[in-house]
Amino acid sequence: MTKSTFETVQEILASKYSLPIESITPAATLESLKLDSLDLIETLFEVEDEFHIRVPQDRGEDVTIVTVQDIVDVVNKLILQQHPAQLAAGQQP
Amino acid sequence: MRRVVVTGLGVISPLGRDPDTLFAQLMAGQSAVGLVSTDGPAGQHFSIAAQAAFKPEQHFSAGQKTDNLDRASQFSLAAAAAAIGDSAIRVTPDNAGRFGVALGTGMGANKSLEDAYIQLLLRDPNRLKPLTVLTVMNNASAAHIAIQHGLGGPNLTYSCACASSAAAIGEAFRQIRHGYADVMVAGGTEAILTYSGFKTWEAMRVLAIADRNDPSATCRPFSKNRSGLVLGEGAAMVVLEEREAARRRGAHIYAELVGYGSSNDPVHITKPTVDGQAQAMRLALADANINAESVDYVNAHGTATVLNDVTESRAIKQVFGEHAHKLPVSSTKSMLGHLLGAAGAMEFVISLLAIRHQAIPPTAHLDVPDPECDLDYVPGQGRRDQDVRCVMSNSFAFGGTNAVLIARQAEA
Numbered sequence: 290m291t292k293s294t295f296e297t298v299q300e301i302l303a304s305k306y307s308l309p310i311e312s313i314t315p316a317a318t319l320e321s322l323k324l325d326s327l328d329l330i331e332t333l334f335e336v337e338d339e340f341h342i343r344v345p346q347d348r349g350e351d352v353t354i355v356t357v358q359d360i361v362d363v364v365n366k367l368i369l370q371q372h373p374a375q376l377a378a379g380q381q382p
Numbered sequence: 383m384r385r386v387v388v389t390g391l392g393v394i395s396p397l398g399r400d401p402d403t404l405f406a407q408l409m410a411g412q413s414a415v416g417l418v419s420t421d422g423p424a425g426q427h428f429s430i431a432a433q434a435a436f437k438p439e440q441h442f443s444a445g446q447k448t449d450n451l452d453r454a455s456q457f458s459l460a461a462a463a464a465a466i467g468d469s470a471i472r473v474t475p476d477n478a479g480r481f482g483v484a485l486g487t488g489m490g491a492n493k494s495l496e497d498a499y500i501q502l503l504l505r506d507p508n509r510l511k512p513l514t515v516l517t518v519m520n521n522a523s524a525a526h527i528a529i530q531h532g533l534g535g536p537n538l539t540y541s542c543a544c545a546s547s548a549a550a551i552g553e554a555f556r557q558i559r560h561g562y563a564d565v566m567v568a569g570g571t572e573a574i575l576t577y578s579g580f581k582t583w584e585a586m587r588v589l590a591i592a593d594r595n596d597p598s599a600t601c602r603p604f605s606k607n608r609s610g611l612v613l614g615e616g617a618a619m620v621v622l623e624e625r626e627a628a629r630r631r632g633a634h635i636y637a638e639l640v641g642y643g644s645s646n647d648p649v650h651i652t653k654p655t656v657d658g659q660a661q662a663m664r665l666a667l668a669d670a671n672i673n674a675e676s677v678d679y680v681n682a683h684g685t686a687t688v689l690n691d692v693t694e695s696r697a698i699k700q701v702f703g704e705h706a707h708k709l710p711v712s713s714t715k716s717m718l719g720h721l722l723g724a725a726g727a728m729e730f731v732i733s734l735l736a737i738r739h740q741a742i743p744p745t746a747h748l749d750v751p752d753p754e755c756d757l758d759y760v761p762g763q764g765r766r767d768q769d770v771r772c773v774m775s776n777s778f779a780f781g782g783t784n785a786v787l788i789a790r791q792a793e794a
Contacts, residue, residue: 307445330512343508 294340294368295361301335302357315358322357329354336360342367385640386558387792389633390469390621391731392461392569396432396614396718399440399464405735408743409764413598413717415612420577429580430592430600432614432719434573436460450513451526452491457617457724458523458571459530466531469621469633471565473532482535482563484554485524485619486546486570488723488779489579494518496578523571527619535563541723544683546570548726548777548785551620552642555787558624565627569619569727583613588687599747601720603684603713604691604759606750611685614719618727620734636734637773641670641788652780654690659697659776662784666774667701670788674702676772677709677788679742681733682759683776684713685720692754694776699757710768712760716746726777730787733773737791741766 299313308322319329333344344367352363393399396414397407407414414432421427434457441460442448448456462483473481494517502510516522521539528537536557540550547570554566574583583589590610593600601612628635643665647658667674683694691713699706714732721728736742741764748761772790779785 327513327516334512 294364295357297339298336298357298360298364301332301339305332305335313357315356315361317357318355319357332360336364340364340368342371384559384561385625385638386555386622387625387628387638388620388636388734388789389471389623389628390465390467391636391734392464392466392468392619393616393728393731394434394436394457394461395616395618395728396434398435399460401731401735405732405739405743408714408717408732409741409766411717411744411746411763413746414614415598415600415717415719417597418575420575420580422577427577427580430590430597430612431575431580432612433575434616450517452494452517452522453573454487454491454571454617455523455526457573457615458485458569458619459526461569461571461617461619462527462567463530465569465619465621466567469623471621471623471631471633477564478532479534480564481531481533482554482557482566483524483527483533483537484540484550484557484566484568485527485538486540486542486548486550486723486726487520487523488541488543488546488572489574490520490541491518491522492574492579493576496576527567531567533567542783543779543781544720544722544725545777545779545783545785546723546726547618548730548775548787549644549783551622551639551727551730551787552644552785554622555639555642558622564624566622567619568622569617570724571617572722572724573615574613574722575615580613589613590686601686601716602747602749603682603686603716603745604695604752604755605748606752608686608688608691610687611715612719614715614721616721616728617724618731620727620731635792637737637789638792639787639789640672641666643667643669643786645784647782647784651782654693654778656693656696656700658782659694659778659784660700662786663697663701663774663776666786666788670790672772672788675705677702677774678768678770679733679736679773680709680711681729681773681775682711682713683778684715684745686713686715690778691752694778695755695757706757709758710742710760710765711757712743712745714743716748726775726785726787729777730775730789733775734789736770736773737789740768740770742768742770
């Protein structure tokens with residue numbers, strides 16, 4: 290089944306933090322989901338495994354993650370950077 | 383000077399999580415020592431140890447996150463919750479800043495550290511659980527206890543090997559006595575029954591040789607045929623409280639903590655000294671302002687190493703003189719194993735239960751008298767209907783720290 294980056298991030302958050310899936314909208318802030326900075330670090334760790342990407346240590350310098358969409362944007366950007374060959378083969382982030 | 387009483391007990395022990403059940407089993411000479419297996423690189427590794435009967439689901443709700451809590455932290459959280467529940471004390475926004483935590487642990491988050499190294503060194507040099515630091519830091523247990531119960535007072539972790547939790551209780555006692563806190567949740571935790579945990583202790587050649595006929599009888603403190611210590615795991619926590627406040631709220635008082643002695647053997651990293659141990663006992667007696675003859679029971683450090691048991695017996699004779707030969711001294715490590723950083727707290731709790739039940743737990747498996755260990759070690763079975771008003775609990779550590787606690791029956 291084809292899934293968007295958002296749907297995958299949504300599933301990770303819902304399962305890891307026992308959150309109702311409908312509460313995880315793109316515009317939802319992590320704070321509104323009662324997720325703190327440590328939860329974000331753990332979420333990025335899972336996202337890395339799921340998308341086979343690595344979030345660089347300095348991600349904080351030019352990226353501020355406030356909402357679920359911000360996570361999706363980071364993931365999409367890293368997929369484009371780290372997996373250009375897969376995109377060329379027709380996979381959509 | 384302010385006085386300090388114990389108003390709550392909580393244990394996760396190899397003989398269960400209910401203090402009175404634990405004590406009943408000890409009285410019957412029931413040993414929790416047995417064969418346990420861990421996974422090593424060459425497959426299953428078998429050891430003799432006393433494993434805690436612990437089911438996380440009995441202590442943590444389904445929604446509670448435990449994946450960043452080491453087994454040691456889980457033990458201490460469960461024991462602290464039990465102790466606080468037992469004391470029936472209420473933490474409010476007004477008093478929370480006067481409630482603290484003092485916790486002892488010798489080896490910290492052993493399993494989580496082992497897992498982290500396996501992952502990093504054998505599987506992926508760039509992939510480690512992101513919150514590993516927060517899981518393995520030695521003060522994780524104390525921190526989580528404070529967070530769970532909202533305790534804003536002093537939050538301190540003590541690590542002095544096998545004396546860690548006795549020191550934690552002693553130092554917590556001083557916090558209340560000298561007015562820095564009104565309530566301290568104090569004790570210790572240890573969860574070292576891992577492959578690397580066993581191997582580090584095996585490498586040092588201090589573990590007992592397994593009794594092949596009866597593995598449960600492997601730990602034989604004060605017996606001529608003793609061959610070393612047996613590792614155990616668990617946690618014990620107590621609620622210490624300023625006496626007048628405890629009385630005002632009508633709390634059940636287990637006993638009054640009256641004395642703490644702390645000394646060191648500054649000569650060798652493992653070799654105990656008679657003088658150092660005796661000094662800690664004397665300091666505790668002086669701190670309690672009582673005579674040696676007032677002590678009715680000593681819960682010995684009694685590790686069942688050749689050296690400890692002789693040294694401790696000599697130190698007890700030096701401190702107690704003639705009274706030493708009338709004084710029951712027992713090592714409950716014969717049944718629970720050595721809980722290392724949690725041992726002092728567990729044995730302090732057992733000593734308080736001796737007062738509560740007016741009974742003295744035995745030294746199990748003491749079959750062959752040792753002429754160099756010539757005290758009354760209460761061999762085999764416990765003694766009921768005893769007059770137990772004042773108890774001493776000894777803890778002596780690798781590194782030299784000696785910590786001695788004295789408690790007595792609360793005044794009516």
